[in-house]
Amino acid sequence: MRRVQGDARIGVFTGGLPRGCSLCYTGAKIVVFATGLCRDSCYYCPVSRARMWSDQMYVDEEPAETLADILLEAYRIGASGASITGGDPLARPGRVLRIIRGLKAEFGDDFHIHLYTSGRLATRRMLEELYSAGLDEIRFHPTSPSMMEKVRIAVESTGMDVGVEVPAIPGREGDLVELARRLEEMGAEFLNLNEMEVSEANIEAVSRRGFRVSANGVAVEGSRETALRVVEWAAKNLERLRVHFCPAGFKDYVQTRNRLLRKARGIAHLYEEPSREGTLLRGEVLLKQASAQTYRLVGEGLLVPLGGRMYATHPEFLDEIVRLLPPGTIEEAAIAEYHPTLSRVLVSRRRVA
Ligand code: SF4
Numbered sequence: 001m002r003r004v005q006g007d008a009r010i011g012v013f014t015g016g017l018p019r020g021c022s023l024c025y026t027g028a029k030i031v032v033f034a035t036g037l038c039r040d041s042c043y044y045c046p047v048s049r050a051r052m053w054s055d056q057m058y059v060d061e062e063p064a065e066t067l068a069d070i071l072l073e074a075y076r077i078g079a080s081g082a083s084i085t086g087g088d089p090l091a092r093p094g095r096v097l098r099i100i101r102g103l104k105a106e107f108g109d110d111f112h113i114h115l116y117t118s119g120r121l122a123t124r125r126m127l128e129e130l131y132s133a134g135l136d137e138i139r140f141h142p143t144s145p146s147m148m149e150k151v152r153i154a155v156e157s158t159g160m161d162v163g164v165e166v167p168a169i170p171g172r173e174g175d176l177v178e179l180a181r182r183l184e185e186m187g188a189e190f191l192n193l194n195e196m197e198v199s200e201a202n203i204e205a206v207s208r209r210g211f212r213v214s215a216n217g218v219a220v221e222g223s224r225e226t227a228l229r230v231v232e233w234a235a236k237n238l239e240r241l242r243v244h245f246c247p248a249g250f251k252d253y254v255q256t257r258n259r260l261l262r263k264a265r266g267i268a269h270l271y272e273e274p275s276r277e278g279t280l281l282r283g284e285v286l287l288k289q290a291s292a293q294t295y296r297l298v299g300e301g302l303l304v305p306l307g308g309r310m311y312a313t314h315p316e317f318l319d320e321i322v323r324l325l326p327p328g329t330i331e332e333a334a335i336a337e338y339h340p341t342l343s344r345v346l347v348s349r350r351r352v353a
Helices: 019-025 067-077 093-107 124-133 145-157 173-186 203-208 223-237 248-267 292-299 315-324
Strands: 004-007 011-014 029-035 057-059 062-064 081-086 112-117 137-140 161-168 190-195 242-246 272-274 280-287 304-307 310-313 330-339 345-351
Touching: 004 223, 011 223, 019 029, 019 081, 019 112, 019 137, 019 248, 029 067, 029 093, 029 248, 057 067, 062 067, 067 093, 067 248, 081 093, 093 112, 093 124, 124 145, 137 145, 145 161, 145 173, 161 173, 161 223, 173 190, 173 223, 190 223, 190 248, 223 242, 242 248, 248 272, 280 315, 292 315, 310 315, 315 330
Parallel strands: 029 081, 081 112, 112 137, 137 161, 161 190, 190 242
Antiparallel strands: 004 011, 011 242, 029 057, 057 062, 272 280, 280 310, 280 330, 304 310, 330 345
C-alpha cells in the first residue's frame, strides 16, 4: 500500500506529483494558450467563450502574436517552465513545435514544458516530433475510448512523461478506476483528476445534466469526493502510476496567485507596489491644472505624468504629495489597484483626497 499525501484544499496524490504539477504549484510556469481551435465539444469544457474556437494565441493573460511575445513573458515572471494548452494545441502543430524549440533554445533543456491535448489529432509522427523538439510531458484528455491508443503510442515511441488528465465526474468512479488500471498496465506515468470546474462557459450545460455547484462556487458537487476515492483506491491497488487530485480552487488560490505575484514583481513601474494578492498598487493624482510646484515634483521623480492631468506616485508618497501641492490644485487623489497585465486592468480605486 502506497502513501496518500497532500491535503484536499491544495491537492492529494499517491506515488508523487507529476513534474509539471510541482512547478505549477509555485506559479513558475507561463501558460501558453496555443489556439482556441478544437475538434471536440465537451459539455464540461471550462475554456472561456472569449478564447474558445478562435485561433488567437495568449501567453498568461496577454494576447500573443509571435514567439518573442512568449519569451518576453517568460522573462517577466522568471519562468522555469511552460504549460501549453488550448483548445487543442495540436490543431496548430507547426506553431507548437516552434514554441517548444524557441523556449528550449532560449532557456535551455531544464526549462520544463508540458502540453495538454485531447489526442484526437495526434499521430505517431507528430508525437515523435514533439519529443525531439524537447517536449518533456504530455497530458492527454481522451474524449473517446479509441483515443487511449494515442496514449499507448506516446508511451511506446517517445521518452516523454505520458499521462492523462480528466475531470472527476461524479458517478463515474468506476470508469476512472478502470482508466487508472489501464494506464498502469500501459506504463503511463500519471493520472491527473481535476475537480470538475464550473465557469461561465459550462454552467448551463453542467446544470442541465443535473450537477449542482459546490459551496466554493467554482466546482461541481461530489467531484472532489469522487477523485479522492480514486486516489485512495490507486494507493491500495496500483504499484507505480502517480494519481493526483487537483482541486478547482487551487488554480485560483495558489497557482494563479503565485504566477500573478511573479508577474507583478516583474512588470512594476517605480511608482507601483506589488500587493500580497499579486495586484499592483499605485498613487494617482488628478490635477485641476499643472502648477510650477507640479513640475518641480515631476523633476524630482515624485510624480510621473501619465497623460493629460493625471500623475502617478508610489503609494507610500501619496500623503506627502497631497501635502506638498498648493491647496486647490488637486481634483482627486486615490490609491488604485490594477491587475498585473501590460494593459493594467483596474481592480479598485480608493479616494483619499
Ligand atoms: S478537448 Fe479540451 S479544449 Fe476541447 S472541448 Fe474538450 S475540454 Fe474543451
